[in-house]
Amino acid sequence: MLLDQTEDQAALLSTVSAILARASGPWAPDGERSSFAAELDAALEASGVLDAAGFDAFGPATGVLVVQDVCRTPAVVEVAASALIRPLACPDAPRPLAVLHGDATRACRFLPVARAVLFLSEAGASWCPLEPGDVIPVEGYFAYPACRLRAPQACLARATPCADPALAWRLALLAVAAETSGVLQGGLESVVAHVSDRRQFGRPLGTFQALQHRLAACSTKIAAARWLALKAAAGTVSEARMAAGYAQDAVEAVAYDLHQFMGAMGLTLEHPLHRWTYRAKLLRSDLGGAARHYRDLAAAEWP
Amino acid sequence: MNFEWTERDKAFRAEVVDFLARELPPDWAAIARHGPGSKEQTEFSLGFCAKLAAAGLLVPHWPQEHGGRGGSVWEHFILGEEMWAAGEPRGPQYMNVNWIGPTILRFGTPEQRERYVPDITAGCAIWCQGFSEPSAGSDLASLRTRAERDGDGFIINGSKVWTSYAGLADHCFLLARTSGQRKDGICIFLLSMATPGITVRPIPSLVGNGDLHEVFFQDVRIPASAMLGEEGKAWSLITYALANERVGIARYALSARALAAMVERLKADGSWRDDIVRHRAGQALAACEAARVLVYRVVDQRARGLPPNAESSLTRVAVAAADHAVANFALDFLPDAFADDSIHLLKPHHERAIAAGIASGATEIQLGIVATDHLDLPRS
Ligand SMILES: Cc1cc2nc3c(=O)[nH]c(=O)nc-3n(C[C@H](O)[C@H](O)[C@H](O)COP(=O)(O)OP(=O)(O)OC[C@H]3O[C@@H](n4cnc5c(N)ncnc54)[C@H](O)[C@@H]3O)c2cc1C
Numbered sequence: 001m002l003l004d005q006t007e008d009q010a011a012l013l014s015t016v017s018a019i020l021a022r023a024s025g026p027w028a029p030d031g032e033r034s035s036f037a038a039e040l041d042a043a044l045e046a047s048g049v050l051d052a053a054g055f056d057a058f059g060p061a062t063g064v065l066v067v068q069d070v071c072r073t074p075a076v077v078e079v080a081a082s083a084l085i086r087p088l089a090c091p092d093a094p095r096p097l098a099v100l101h102g103d104a105t106r107a108c109r110f111l112p113v114a115r116a117v118l119f120l121s122e123a124g125a126s127w128c129p130l131e132p133g134d135v136i137p138v139e140g141y142f143a144y145p146a147c148r149l150r151a152p153q154a155c156l157a158r159a160t161p162c163a164d165p166a167l168a169w170r171l172a173l174l175a176v177a178a179e180t181s182g183v184l185q186g187g188l189e190s191v192v193a194h195v196s197d198r199r200q201f202g203r204p205l206g207t208f209q210a211l212q213h214r215l216a217a218c219s220t221k222i223a224a225a226r227w228l229a230l231k232a233a234a235g236t237v238s239e240a241r242m243a244a245g246y247a248q249d250a251v252e253a254v255a256y257d258l259h260q261f262m263g264a265m266g267l268t269l270e271h272p273l274h275r276w277t278y279r280a281k282l283l284r285s286d287l288g289g290a291a292r293h294y295r296d297l298a299a300a301e302w303p
Numbered sequence: 304m305n306f307e308w309t310e311r312d313k314a315f316r317a318e319v320v321d322f323l324a325r326e327l328p329p330d331w332a333a334i335a336r337h338g339p340g341s342k343e344q345t346e347f348s349l350g351f352c353a354k355l356a357a358a359g360l361l362v363p364h365w366p367q368e369h370g371g372r373g374g375s376v377w378e379h380f381i382l383g384e385e386m387w388a389a390g391e392p393r394g395p396q397y398m399n400v401n402w403i404g405p406t407i408l409r410f411g412t413p414e415q416r417e418r419y420v421p422d423i424t425a426g427c428a429i430w431c432q433g434f435s436e437p438s439a440g441s442d443l444a445s446l447r448t449r450a451e452r453d454g455d456g457f458i459i460n461g462s463k464v465w466t467s468y469a470g471l472a473d474h475c476f477l478l479a480r481t482s483g484q485r486k487d488g489i490c491i492f493l494l495s496m497a498t499p500g501i502t503v504r505p506i507p508s509l510v511g512n513g514d515l516h517e518v519f520f521q522d523v524r525i526p527a528s529a530m531l532g533e534e535g536k537a538w539s540l541i542t543y544a545l546a547n548e549r550v551g552i553a554r555y556a557l558s559a560r561a562l563a564a565m566v567e568r569l570k571a572d573g574s575w576r577d578d579i580v581r582h583r584a585g586q587a588l589a590a591c592e593a594a595r596v597l598v599y600r601v602v603d604q605r606a607r608g609l610p611p612n613a614e615s616s617l618t619r620v621a622v623a624a625a626d627h628a629v630a631n632f633a634l635d636f637l638p639d640a641f642a643d644d645s646i647h648l649l650k651p652h653h654e655r656a657i658a659a660g661i662a663s664g665a666t667e668i669q670l671g672i673v674a675t676d677h678l679d680l681p682r683s
Contacts, residue, residue, distance in 0.1 A: 001312070001377060002305050003603040009304065061304050192678050207683035212674035213667060219678055220620045224593035231306050231596050246589045294585030295578050301588060302566045302575070 003230075009062050012052055016069050019043050023075065031269045033278070034140025036113050037075035041096060044070065044077060050095070054087030060171065061233035063087070064178040068226060071182025072189065074272035076144055076279065078110045080175035081118065089168035090118060092160070093127040099172060101287050104152035107138045109282060111147035118168065119159055120287070125168035126159035142282035143275050170237045172287060177232060177243035180283045181225035184250060187258045187276030188218055195261050205261065214257045221250040238300045244286075245293030251280045306599075308377075315378045319360060319385040326354050327392060335390035336644065338651040342513030345429060345471045348394030352426025355393070361426050362400050369408055370424035376606040380553070380598075388556035390648050395430065395468040397552070399423045403430050403476055406544040407493070410532040415493060419474070431472035431496070433463040433518060434541075440465075441668050443478075444486045444538070448520060450479040457481070457492070457530070459500075459523040465662075469503045469516035472496050478537060479520075486538040491531040498523050510654045545663075546611045551619050554659055555594035558629040561652040562587050565629075565637055568646055574636065583632055590628035594621040613676035616669035623666050626656035 005013070023040040044050055053063030063083040070079040078096035086097050098114035100106065102121060111117065112135060118127045134155065135147035149155050162168045192215060195206035205211055225247035232239035255277045259266050266273040284290070308316070328334075337343040355361040356370075364379035365371025383401070386393055393400070404423045407415055422428035439446040448461025459479055469475070475494050482488035496503070500523035506515040532540045566584055569575045597618040604614070630653050633640065640646045641653070660666040674680045 001308060001599065001603060001606075003600055004607065005304055188678075192680060196679070196681055203683070204681045206674075206680040209671070209683070212678075212680050213670040215678060215680065216617070216670040216673035217620065219673060220597075220617050220624075221593075223614075223617055224597055224621050227596040227600055228589070228593055230304065234306065242585070242589045242592055245585065246593055249586065249589070290586075291582045294589060295582040296585070297588065298566075298581040298585035302563070302570065302584070 005065070008057055009065060012049060012058065012062060013065055013069060015047060016044075016049050016066055019047055019049070020070065020073055020075075024073075029074075029270050029272050029275075032140075033269065033274070034143050034145050035076050035275070036110075036145045037077050038113070040075050041077040041079075041113070044079065045082070045095060050079065050082045051087050053084055054091060059234060060084060060088070060174060061230055064174065064229050064233045067175065067178035068182035068185065068229070071179050071279075072186035074186065074190075074275035076275060078113065080179035081110075081172075084175040084178060085118060085168060085171040089125065089162050089164060089171050090116075090127045090160075093118065094129060097127070098130075099175070100149070101172075104149060104156055107146045107148050109142070109144035109146050111135045111149070112137060112140075112145040117149070117155065118162075118172075119156060120169060120172055125162040125165040125172075126156070127162065128155045128159035130155075141278075143278035144282060166237065170240045173237070173240035173244040173293070174229065174232055176283060176286045177225065177229035177240065177247045180244075180247035180251065180280060181222060181229050183276050183279045183283065184218075184222045184247070184254050185226065187273060187280065188215065188222055188254070190273060190276065191215065191258045191261050191266075194265070198263075211261055215261070218250075218254045218257050221254060225250055238297050241293040241297040241300075245290040245297065248284050248286070248290040248293070251284045255280050312375075312377050312381060315363075315374070316381045316385065319382055322355070322358055322360055323385060323389050323392075326351065327389065331390070331392070332647050335392070335648060336650055338511030338514065338654050339391035339394055340467045340514030341394075341511035342471060344390075344392070344394040344511075345468055345513065347392065348396050348429070349427055351392045351394075352396045354426070356424060356426040361393075361396075362404065362424055365400075365404070365408075365424075369404075369420060376602060380602045384553040384556045387553045388560045390557065390651060391552075395472070396423075396426060396428070398432060399428055399430055402544045402548055403432075406540065407531065409543075410540055411493075412528070414528060415531065419493065422473075428474065429468060429472045430474045430476055431466050431469040431516075431518075433466055433469075433475045433477040435465045436462060437464050441665055444489075446478055446480060446489065448477075448479040450481045450490055450492065452481070453524065456524055456526045459492070459494075459520040459525065461520050463518040463520075464516075465506075466503075466516045466518045467514050469496070469518050470505055470513055475501075475518070478541070481535055483535060488535045489537040489541075490534055491537045491540060492525060492529045493531055494523075494525050494529050498525060500524070510658055511651065548663060551622055551659075551663065553598065554622050554655065555591040555598070555625045557648065557652055557655070558594075558625050559588065559591040561646075561648045562591065562629045562632065564646050564648060565633055565640075568637060568640065580636055583635065587625075587628040587632045590621075590625040594618070594625040597621050613672050616672040617677055619664070619669045620666055620673065623660040626652075626659040630656035 052058040081097040082095045094115035098110040098117045228243040232243040362371045363374040450457040477492045502519040504517045
């Protein structure tokens with residue numbers, strides 16, 4: 001057991017930090033509910049950091065670290081599927097990669113910018129490249145860009161099955177866990193900065209114990225979600241379910257508190273809070289949501 | 304980053320598990336039912352810890368010259384995890400091996416070591432911890448028990464409360480004040496509970512009879528040699544002593560064990576087919592594993608020699624949450640099992656779960672530490 005980052009991991013993450021630092025300008029809130037940081041997304045792809053999980057020296061735990069770091073920023077990019085699922089389960093699929101679970105007629109995040117879609121169902125996993133005309137825009141209510149497939153059955157018909165669908169599922173659960181924990185951490189950091197700065201009643205809001213304790217409780221849940229995802233990276237599908245379920249379960253309390261403590265400012269499109277909380281709100285139900293993952297975890301743990 | 308146990312760790316865990324399978328008697332369930340702080344379990348610990356000592360498993364993490372094997376931080380932790388999962392058959396003696404013994408070894412005089420350490424390593428010493436007072440709970444620095452100089456000794460006057468194991472303890476690790484205010488002027492005294500002037504009164508409680516006590520000190524005369532460390536400088540010493548305790552006991556190990564026993568019952572009675580029951584079981588299991596992974600994170604930092612930090616407080620919040628998730632699962636789906644006492648460790652788990660967020664530093668104290676020292680929120 002050694003829970004420190006390896007030197008290789010630390011070096012890779014410093015590359016990620018440098019890319020994020022260079023790209024920080026264009027994330028300024030633009031008054032839109034949903035957004036996509038295309039330049040940052042392209043820079044991450046070009047740097048190769050999204051492929052790390054596929055190399056033995058790195059593996060999925062490194063992918064989790066990359067996803068968590070990128071998702072802490074308010075920039076919406078397609079990182080979880082690309083850094084965790086694609087390198088190991090469908091390396092030939094182009095990216096950005098949208099993940100469509102269950103009913104293929106549903107609206108799906110990242111479809112407007114995706115060059116491929118991964119279909120996940122109880123029956124298996126397959127992927128299909130996309131052309132711009134393959135999608136119909138829908139309102140991006142949850143901070144992510146979203147679309148529907150114009151002809152879902154045709155896409156499914158031309159999809160390539162993943163060689164190891166169980167692996168695709170495990171990694172998809174891991175991707176949800178990593179993305180959710182990263183997004184919640186980013187939102188927490190933003191709110192901690194706000195309440196440390198904003199004064200009411202003659203003192204910073206962050207000195208009130210009511211806020212301190214709830215933010216500390218949020219931070220505990222987020223830390224646990226982060227570490228459950230890291231532990232699940234090299235683990236079983238049950239561990240991935242546990243990590244996804246735990247992170248999704250945390251969203252309710254954390255997203256509530258983050259909005260509470262940001263006050264009215266957090267409801268504006270001038271402040272980036274929604275870029276974290278609305279991503280988290282959509283992630284809650286991903287792949288079936290916490291209740292389903294917990295149920296499946298229990299059923300597998302105690303057959 | 305790797306979450307794999309080394310072969311040595313695995314072998315050590317197997318050794319502990321084998322020992323427990325071999326040495327826990329058939330009536331262990333009946334003893335454990337009273338809880339780790341109970342009179343029954345304290346008495347049981349005397350024979351059991353002697354056997355642990357003989358097997359080299361009482362203080363494996365201590366240096367060899369003091370009866371240990373020089374084991375790793377992880378081995379110390381694996382031992383605690385397996386013991387707590389079994390219901391803590393070491394009873395009060397877990398304190399001896401975790402912090403009382405190590406503190407005496409580090410700060411004690413040669414006479415103090417000679418006097419106290421052999422019984423600890425033999426598994427036959429019962430200590431109690433005299434810290435909390437009626438007006439000094441979370442705010443321990445407000446303690447008022449006095450130690451007045453009197454010739455070549457001290458006279459102790461005051462009272463302690465919630466003192467676990469005091470009814471059967473041979474010795475007390477006592478905090479008393481010789482002077483000063485708050486953190487200044489506090490001293491540690493190692494004294495025999497048989498010293499004239501000490502009165503112990505049990506407090507009937509929800510956590511197993513014989514656990515909580517009041518201890519009164521009336522003109523208790525002790526020699527100056529009973530003082531551990533420097534006069535008035537106990538605060539930093541306690542901080543050192545309890546640094547190892549900060550992550551707390553491996554409570555999630557018992558929670559997970561109790562949860563598994565509950566699931567067996569639910570399977571037998573057919574309720575396990577219910578999706579709601581399985582959802583809640585998975586949620587409780589995830590809470591236990593969340594606590595476990597955060598504890599491992601803190602142990603890993605300790606194993607790497609990093610200084611203690613507020614992550615241990617964060618971890619304790621998760622550990623208490625896991626206890627409560629499992630306790631509430633039992634209340635929701637197995638209330639009858641409390642009446643017929645038919646699930647091993649159900650009651651002791653439930654009772655310790657209530658205490659988890661209070662004993663050795665309330666959850667709210669931990670949340671405060673996380674807020675200021677981990678999140679860096681401004682102090683009021
Ligand atoms: C089972 C059990 C065994 C124990 N064994 C021992 C023992 O062997 N030796 C010993 O010395 N002590 C022992 N204790 C005592 C334990 O250390 C104290 O209970 C603990 O420190 C809390 O003190 P208190 O109970 O006086 O609660 P208080 O200090 O009165 O606090 C009550 C509650 O108020 C809240 N609170 C307190 N301070 C703050 C704050 N600053 N901010 C926000 N909220 C706050 C918390 O919710 C806390 O639980 C034991 C306790 C239990 C439950």
